[in-house]
Amino acid sequence: MKATIPVYDICTVSDGHQHPDLLTERLGSYLKENYQRVHQQHGHSFYHLVLFTGGSGSHTLDFTRYAVEPWQLYFMTPGQVHSWHLGPETEGYVVHFSTAFFRSFLANPDYLDRFPFFSGQSPDQVMEVPEKLRDAIQSVFEQILQAGADNEPDLVRALLLQLFLETDRHIARDGEPGVPQQKQLVLRNFMALINRHYRSLRLPREYAEQLYITPNHLNALCQDLLGKTAGEIIRERVLLEAKRLLTNEQKTVAEIAGELNFPDNSYFSRFFRKYVGQSPEEFRKSLN
Template sequence: MIKKDIPVYSIDKLSLFKQKDIQISRFAPYLAVHKNLHLAHKHDFYHLILFLEGGGTHDIDFHKFPVQPYQIYFMIPGQVHSWSFEGHVDGYVVNFSPSFFHSFMARADFLGQYPFLNGIVEESVIDIPADIQPKVKHYFEVLLQESETDSTFGLDMVRAVLIQLFITISRLSDAEKNRQASLHNYTILKNFQKLIEVNYNTLRLPKEYAQKLFITPNYLNTICRQLMGIPSGEVIRNRIVMEAKRQLVNLDLTVAEIAYNLNFEDTSYFTKFFKKQAGVTPREFREEEIKRVKRANSRLGSIR
């Protein structure tokens, strides 16, 4: 059966221990309990997995990645996710609520400083170099041990270890190197992305965002090319297309309704825009997603 809407899961529904803000587990038993998570779904919490073994693919916001040992991926609330695993898959999974660090850190934007926790798919899937694989695995072992005890300050230890993990992973990313080279430009880029999240339905032109950032459109374009490798206009269009894809997998919405939701003048203009950016029409994208879900359901049925 194909679900008409994308389910949204919360920690208290997924956690075996009914913890409110944090869930830590080996991935194999987590996967055994939550087989339905292979279908497209969303979370209202942060979600990260370190793979230790297994194959197949996983999708984040319709970007497909091969499963590889010592690959780690991060997801923020609201992203669309699905799996198609092959063979035995194991590793570690950590889920935590947006409020988990609020009482621990004074900075409200603490998580947003890490490139892999900003919802940029290309920066959220990272292969761990061999020289630090033992260190990263140790972090997850400590997290698992602390989550299974009732010791004093146990949750604070979990937070402290997660911060060590975040810093270790952040030092691997090109975005971190770019940030060290040009903190000012990196800050502008992050503010640009935050503005897009709030305004992508109404503001479509780089000059409109540049005005809000108090810089010239050319400077904004230069920053995006330097730090992301694409022009500022494409950053905006990519976000619109991503939202369109998220709504297209909701079969309760017609293409015309989605065009209206995204503030397009008419369905024809929306279709042309989507095809130019995604390479297929909205209906073709939806039909392919339906086929993919049927294939996934068929594979799951054969396993059962």
């Protein structure tokens, strides 16, 4: 049986850097140091940010491939899987920080969940920086690099929060003008609840109760903003986690079914085939 997909922690990739919960580096240097790691599919136990300022190639985030373009910004959360296939001229910035990095800095431990690009849903995590914002965003990354080199983690935290807020306000998809803030807030809270409870809660009404709205209201909101029903969004999250788990060939399909709270292996296999078009075993083989 093949070895499990590599899952790197912050210490693995931050070896030799000053802070155990942080890495800030120019992308070109990072790629040279980690060439073997980044070109194979792998996971992270930490948050991962990249701004491409030049270059070409592609990167795959949770089984969706994106073409690399200058001024593309993307975010990755712990537990996701990805790989890079980049040209030698690719440049930009990379920032890693652990789940503990903001813990003592923010009173609300779930503060990062408010941002759509930390939802764990890849369409929300890859975006283009508008031309009018490029100088300002690059300046923030340069300041983050300098603060990291000076071993000033609190300054890095403040600059990262500035980056998150500016990205949320001006770049993120659901921050576009014309969408009422209350609708955006309910959708964000719904997505955050799904990320916490998708293993145990599968019905829209269970989430609607926690959001203090009716199931019909929740469905209408999801259809309006995402073009999908609430049930489809919950199901997509379960399928995404199933795909992530299937990258680990040391886990049997039966173990994955149990981990995702399916009553048995055959029910999980039928569910997976219905919506993916392949059995779990066929999907696993297609990754090779």
